[in-house]
Amino acid sequence: MGNIAYYLKYRPQSLDDLIGQEVVKKTLLSSFQNNKLAHAYLFRGPRGTGKTSTARILAKMVNCELARDSFNIPCNKCPTCISMTDGSNLDLIEIDAASNRGIEDIRSLRDKIKLAPTSSKKKVYIIDEVHMLTMEAFNALLKTLEEPPEHALFILATTEVGKIPQTILSRVQRLDFKLAKPQEISEALRKIIKEEKIDIEEEALKILVKRADGSFRDGVKFLDQVSSERNKITAKSLEENLKPTQFEDLFLLIKNFSEKDAAKSLLSVSKQIDSGVEVKELMLSLMDILRSLVFIKNGLGGQLVEPQFTEDKYEEVVMLSANFSNQDLVKMLDILQKAMEKLKFALILSLPLELAVVEICGEQSSVISPDEFHSSRILENRDRQSSAKEASVREKLDVGSEKLDEEVRNSNLQHPISNDDILKLKEKWTFVLETVRSFNYSLEALLRSVNITECSEDAVIMEVPYSFHQRILEAPKNRDLLEGVFSDILGRTIRISVSLGNRPERREDIANIELAADDEIIRAAAEIFNSDTIN
Ligand SMILES: Nc1ncnc2c1ncn2[C@@H]1O[C@H](COP(=O)(O)OP(=O)(O)OP(=O)(O)O)[C@@H](O)[C@H]1O
Numbered sequence: 001m002g003n004i005a006y007y008l009k010y011r012p013q014s015l016d017d018l019i020g021q022e023v024v025k026k027t028l029l030s031s032f033q034n035n036k037l038a039h040a041y042l043f044r045g046p047r048g049t050g051k052t053s054t055a056r057i058l059a060k061m062v063n064c065e066l067a068r069d070s071f072n073i074p075c076n077k078c079p080t081c082i083s084m085t086d087g088s089n090l091d092l093i094e095i096d097a098a099s100n101r102g103i104e105d106i107r108s109l110r111d112k113i114k115l116a117p118t119s120s121k122k123k124v125y126i127i128d129e130v131h132m133l134t135m136e137a138f139n140a141l142l143k144t145l146e147e148p149p150e151h152a153l154f155i156l157a158t159t160e161v162g163k164i165p166q167t168i169l170s171r172v173q174r175l176d177f178k179l180a181k182p183q184e185i186s187e188a189l190r191k192i193i194k195e196e197k198i199d200i201e202e203e204a205l206k207i208l209v210k211r212a213d214g215s216f217r218d219g220v221k222f223l224d225q226v227s228s229e230r231n232k233i234t235a236k237s238l239e240e241n242l243k244p245t246q247f248e249d250l251f252l253l254i255k256n257f258s259e260k261d262a263a264k265s266l267l268s269v270s271k272q273i274d275s276g277v278e279v280k281e282l283m284l285s286l287m288d289i290l291r292s293l294v295f296i297k298n299g300l301g302g303q304l305v306e307p308q309f310t311e312d313k314y315e316e317v318v319m320l321s322a323n324f325s326n327q328d329l330v331k332m333l334d335i336l337q338k339a340m341e342k343l344k345f346a347l348i349l350s351l352p353l354e355l356a357v358v359e360i361c362g363e364q365s366s367v368i369s370p371d372e373f374h375s376s377r378i379l380e381n382r383d384r385q386s387s388a389k390e391a392s393v394r395e396k397l398d399v400g401s402e403k404l405d406e407e408v409r410n411s412n413l414q415h416p417i418s419n420d421d422i423l424k425l426k427e428k429w430t431f432v433l434e435t436v437r438s439f440n441y442s443l444e445a446l447l448r449s450v451n452i453t454e455c456s457e458d459a460v461i462m463e464v465p466y467s468f469h470q471r472i473l474e475a476p477k478n479r480d481l482l483e484g485v486f487s488d489i490l491g492r493t494i495r496i497s498v499s500l501g502n503r504p505e506r507r508e509d510i511a512n513i514e515l516a517a518d519d520e521i522i523r524a525a526a527e528i529f530n531s532d533t534i535n
């Protein structure tokens with residue numbers, strides 16, 4: 001079995017093999033036990049969480065010649081099971097709705113369905129990506145679902161239940177597949193690691209699990225990719241071998257938008273298209289994330305966005321949202337929407353998106369440019385300092401006094417503010433961001449809303465607009481990292497102190513979300529950053 005891809009070789013073959021998805025398992029087992037199998041199911045859930053695998057297992061459960069006890073546990077040895085596993089069974093019909101979307105496809109299905117099964121008890125139809133069907137095809141399917149032949153079992157699978165007509169939904173039993181939890185993915189990978197005798201560092205396994213981001217399939221795929229190495233798989237070797245995920249690409253692209261960096265944005269688009277992402281898909285995914293940002297900004301993150309993401313990612317998306325105002329998001333979505341309309345008539349497919357990117361980066365006057373933001377604040381500081389240096393020191397210390405620890409305050413009183421150092425840090429800000437990025441790009445995103453207010457002999461005092469920023473920056477690992485970078489730049493040992501500053505006016509509307517973001521999330525964020533994001 002040397003070269004079979006892991007995700008084929010290790011596809012779960014019975015409900016016992018299926019990790020997690022407890023509700024799904026329980027529901028199916030009890031419907032066998034109570035003899036209440038539905039004639040049509042809808043498996044709904046994110047990519048790579050076991051829908052297709054479970055559909056095939058269910059096909060075996062109804063058809064296995066030697067199924068055990070009242071739960072119909074398939075034997076996986078009889079000719080029926082074997083032919084269902086290897087795809088040669090004529091009574092297991094898998095239709096990919098993405099490539100058979102039309103009414104003709106469903107009509108021919110309806111004609112064939114009348115015929116009795118060839119050798120099994122039931123004909124099982126698995127319709128994958130069912131949300132892709134056209135309206136007419138859905139209507140044709142509905143007729144079949146209304147009067148299904150006794151010998152047929154339908155299993156519809158989709159990642160996007162929202163696109164399925166209500167009429168269909170009311171005819172099927174729905175089973176929800178959940179995003180895989182990190183420890184579940186870890187369990188799945190450990191099985192393979194053991195079986196294949198893969199030599200892998202614990203830390204590297206953690207990275208794979210994190211990368212998989214809730215998808216068993218992705219986890220298995222990554223492990224497959226990296227296990228062709230002959231040497232031990234280490235965290236370091238992973239860094240060199242794993243390409244960024246699509247989410248990371250999109251995340252960085254949107255970050256480039258906030259920096260009005262047209263060149264970087266165009267480059268990122270072109271790279272993604274070169275790597276095989278379709279233009280339309282890319283635009284849709286972009287719009288999807290921007291839409292999430294809109295929800296977050298309007299206080300609906302917890303309700304509408306959080307359930308779609310793993311904890312880590314949600315945190316990243318929340319932070320990303322801090323780079324934009326509501327208005328920015330509306331504008332960007334509007335530009336992309338228009339580009340989408342132009343796509344149909346485009347002679348060069350990527351052109352509408354590229355123009356949109358340029359427009360987004362160019363015209364978005366209200367997008368916060370961190371550099372502008374910083375220089376204006378620094379100028380502000382300088383003015384104030386040159387006119388009434390002493391007063392300014394005292395005033396600032398007063399404002400943030402609760403937040404500053406005693407030592408930092410003392411050192412500030414002893415050593416006057418050094419404007420040069422602030423400027424030095426500002427000049428090196430890109431370097432700071434770059435250094436931090438390689439450890440943790442969420443922290444980098446956050447640093448963009450930081451304002452350095454004071455620099456003394458041994459301390460750098462920073463202001464952030466929100467308390468949750470403050471807590472994240474003060475997490476020991478982040479603090480160490482920043483202190484290290486600042487010390488390098490200034491050539492002496494530096495400690496940081498973070499205080500809560502005013503929210504810049506143009507970002508006023510941002511306040512809503514962070515205030516709305518409940519404390520739980522904030523604490524979770526602080527914990528995540530504290531514990532395992534930076535190694
Ligand atoms: N619950 C699970 N337990 C263990 N492994 C799983 C599980 N779900 C998925 N996998 C792994 O991921 C692979 C793909 O799973 P499957 O095709 O069933 O996912 P899916 O939900 O149909 O994904 P998609 O929506 O992309 O079609 C499996 O072959 C298996 O290796």
Ligand SMILES: [Mg+2]
Pocket residue numbers: 051052053128157
């Ligand atoms: Mg599938």
Ligand SMILES: [Zn+2]
Pocket residue numbers: 063064065066067074075076077078079080081082
């Ligand atoms: Zn069997």
